[in-house]
Amino acid sequence: MLTGRTLLPDNKIASLDGRRRRSERSKQAIIDAVVDMINEGELFPTAAQVSQRAGVGLRTVFRHFSDMNTLFTLFNEDRRPHYRAMFEEGGDRTGALENRIVALAEFRAVRWEDVTAVMRFSVAQRRRYKALADNYADYQHGLLEDLKTWLPELSQQEPVILEAVVGVCSFEYWDRLRDLQGLSVEEATGVVILCLRRLLLA
CATH class of the missing domain: 1.10.10 (Arc Repressor Mutant, subunit A)
Structure with missing residues (x-):
């Protein structure tokens, strides 16, 4: 047949x-x-x-x-599970708000130090390549949702407080403290903790 x-x-x-x-x-x-x-x-x-x-x-x-944008698209797909797991897994998200503020600041300090190079690359290139811009926006949304698991109290806060907390916990703020202001990891972590206390415990 x-x-x-x-x-x-x-x-x-x-x-x-x-x-x-x-x-x-x-x-x-x-x-x-x-x-x-x-x-x-x-x-x-x-x-x-x-x-x-x-x-x-x-x-x-x-x-x-076919072009660098396509390459960065595949780069994102290859690395996304690794970077998401870094932030969404681990850390003690229970207990009193004061304890969670400290735990969150210390947790993100370790993670930001681990991904400093790739985050600086993404910030530098995201306006040039759509793949990186889209991934960066998606990453920011994921970080916000993760932040709410640490601080569910944010749902009861004014929008201005939420935005301030997001800013304080961001890589951009961390990188400023470490790079431009020359703080050590411990000093930068202390600044983040102080800011969060003033915003959420005042």
């Missing part, structure tokens, strides 16, 4: 499978190169730098990713 299909010899199938595996390895190497460069503090990685770091040709980069 004729099926209309052309059966490939085993050696042809093996060859196609090998090419697919090589293609997937190249694609992952490119994404890994972007991750490594960003974690090392590179704010503006170029396609040429990525290809050199990944050990593939420039044409290979653009064969997998």
Whole structure:
């Protein structure tokens, strides 16, 4: 019975499978190169730098990713579960408000220190690439929802208090304290705790 299909010899199938595996390895190497460069503090990685770091040709980069926006889209998809888990899992979110304020400040201090490089990259590039802008907006929404699990009292606060708390707990504020104002992790954490106490316990 004729099926209309052309059966490939085993050696042809093996060859196609090998090419697919090589293609997937190249694609992952490119994404890994972007991750490594960003974690090392590179704010503006170029396609040429990525290809050199990944050990593939420039044409290979653009064969997998038509432009840098497409590459950053895949970068986001690859890393999003990791970064979400960092903030949404862990930390003691029970007990009195005073205790939760301290726990929240200390928890986010550790997380902000861990993701400083990628957050600086996102802030620097989000107006240039739609993929990063969309991901950054989604990330901010996720952080707000996570903040409410620490501080359910926010639902009873005036909008101006909510916005102030969001600002104090943001990466941008943390990075200002650490970078521009030159505070240590302990000092910056103390500033965040003081601000939250004044906003929520006054």
